[in-house]
Each structure stands twice: as C-alpha cells, then as structure tokens.
Amino acid sequence: MGTYSIPLKEKNSSEFELSDWELEVIDLFLNAANSVGLPKSFGQIYGLLFCRDQALTMDQIIKLLAISKGSVSQGLRALRQLGAVSSLYGRGDRKEQFVAEIRLRKLVGGFLKKQADPHMENGMFRLENIREILGKEKDEDSLERGQRREKILSSWHRQLSRLLPLVKIIVGQGENLTQNNKPE
Amino acid sequence: MGTYSIPLKEKNSSEFELSDWELEVIDLFLNAANSVGLPKSFGQIYGLLFCRDQALTMDQIIKLLAISKGSVSQGLRALRQLGAVSSLYGRGDRKEQFVAEIRLRKLVGGFLKKQADPHMENGMFRLENIREILGKEKDEDSLERGQRREKILSSWHRQLSRLLPLVKIIVGQGENLTQNNKPE
DNA sequence: TGTTTTGTTCAAAAAAACTTGAACAAACCT
C-alpha cells in the first residue's frame, strides 16, 4: 500500500469537486433553464461549463454533476445546437472537450433562433391554414367574424416578427468588458 | 312535450358548438400557450374567448371546450392575473362573464410582468447570495475565478433588465387598426 | 331561513417531460 504518493498539492480540487459558489451558480442556471422551458440538466451542464476556465470532457461533467451519461450527451448536443456550448477537439488528450459560450448576445441569439423562429414559421402555416378553412365557412356571420380574427392574428404575427430581430440587436450593447474565459 | 317551440332560427349555432375555424384558432392558442410554458387548457380558454364577440360564462366555456370545471376555473383566474382575460359582471343574466384582451401590447406586457419580472428579481437575490458565498471562499484561484463569473452574471442581469421595458414599448407600435370585439 | 345556482379548492388520476442505464455504434489504438 502507498505505492503512489498523493501529489503534494492537487493542481486544485476543482477536477474532482465543486466549490460552494459553483454549486450556487449551477443552481442558478438550473432555474434559469427551467424558466425558459429547458430541462434542468441542460442548465446544470451549462452552468458548470460557465464556471470553468478549462474545457471539460463528458465524463468530467458526469462525475462533477453526478448525472447520467445519457442526460449529459443529450444536454451537450442541445446546448451545442443552441450555440451555448462549443466543443474543442483533442486538447492534448483525445476526447472531445466543451466550453460555454459566455457572450449574452450569442446565447440569446441562438436561443431565439432555435426556439422562437421555428414557432413564428409554424405560425405562418397555421395562419394560412386558418384562411383556407375560412374559405369553406358557410355561415355569413361566422365567416365575417373569422375574417376579423384572422386579421388580428396576422397583425400580431407581423409585430412579433419585427420584434425578434430587434431583441438580438438590443442585447449585446454594453457587452465588451466581458472578456475572459476561453483558454482557446 | 313540445311545450315550447324551438326558435325558428337559433341566433346562431355558436352558442352550442365550435365552427371549424374556431377549432383551428383554439388549437393555435393551445400550442402557443405550450410554447410559452403555460398549460394547454389556458390556451384553449383564451383561444375560445378570442374567437367570440360575445362574452362567455364559465359553463359555456366548459361545454364548448369540453374540459373540466376545475381547469376552467383555474385557467380563468390565471388568465385574469396575466391580464389576458377580463370579466364583466352581470350582463343581463347574473353570472360572471369573460372576454379576451386582444391588444397585443397588453398581452405581452402582462405576460412579462407576471413571468419575467419575478425572475429578474429572483436573479438579484441569487446574485447577492453568490457574492456572499464568494466571501467565504478560501482558495485564491477559485475566488478570483468566481469573482470574474459574478461580474459576467451581473452584467447579463443589467442587460436583460434594460431589455424588458423596451420589448413592451416595441410591441404595440403599428397596433391600432385592431379595433373590434368587446361589446362593452 | 332554506334552496338553488355559481364558483373555488384540492386530493387523486392522467398525461407529459425528464432521466437513467444498458445496448449499440464509431473512432482509436496496437
């Protein structure tokens, strides 16, 4: 026993456990994810990466957060698609490694693109569909009422369509002092 | 039998059944509610009221949508709190009656106020909490890293705080042609 | 006051969303 001595001082313990403030930040993101309609695990994963300067591998994430391989795999994929996480390859070792995107503009942009835009597009189809169905309405009054409603919905759709791009522009003014992270 | 004759022509069948376009609109709102993290029944209720020129009573809603009393009661309460529905009292009969708010500005405003604002406030507490926990961090490196992260989160919080009011302003420019509904 | 009508509440049932882990595929050595 005692074949290997423990290094006098771990580079730091962060390889193996979370500090108190990290736990708190991770929990913050867990909640945030929830509020935005994403699974809690997504928030945890993002939160962990957000805390770290070093990129992490999948199994580091699994160990640190103590959640399943499946969740982490799915979470990382989704976060990557949202542009909230990116993967560096290699990095000395051979496994894939992950870092968090910390530019708010990118985060919000990615989120809107993946979540809001599809809904807007879907809304278009639905509106067309409604117009089509209205074409078959026999009852005069109902038809007229339906047409009034269709106008309102179209107007809403237009307004929201204009809003989204503006949000992306507005967020990310005043950013910049935020340089950091990313060993890359 | 035959004690009362049926009125020659119902004012229209809308008292008793939904037209095709209405079904479609209701389904649209069902989906929208879902996308925004609200129960489907809320969307259905709002959607139905949105379709109608006349205010509806609770049991009309129950019958038309074929959902339970409990759901409708809860749904109406929540929608009222969001400012998406308002209730007129009396109206000849004695039951409470409901109409949908159709001004997008109001809808978005109410939603943000009830959903987003509390989260922002909550975020503040959490940030304070994190600062407090950071105060106890012993490890130099971890502390420094934590402070960097706290700065980022604070900056995000500021940016988002500025965004919300702007959204309320932006939505609801170009509205106005949308007069209609509301017998009141 | 007693009766009916209208609306709320909340525990239990149902549905939906999330997580897990084991089986599988893919890439990487040797």
Add this chain to the structure above:
DNA sequence: AGGTTTGTTCAAGTTTTTTTGAACAAAACA
C-alpha cells in the same frame, strides 16, 4: 483484425405538471 475507449440512442423508470371531479363555500333567490 481484436480490444479499448468514447459517444449516442432509446425503452423503461421516475418525477413533475396538468386535469379531473367531488366536496365545499359564497352569493342569489324565494
């Protein structure tokens, strides 16, 4: 090629959210 290591998939299990309906409260009437 054979043996590892790393990453994905998805059916089954778990947790969370939503819906239901029956019991209850409140208001309206007679």
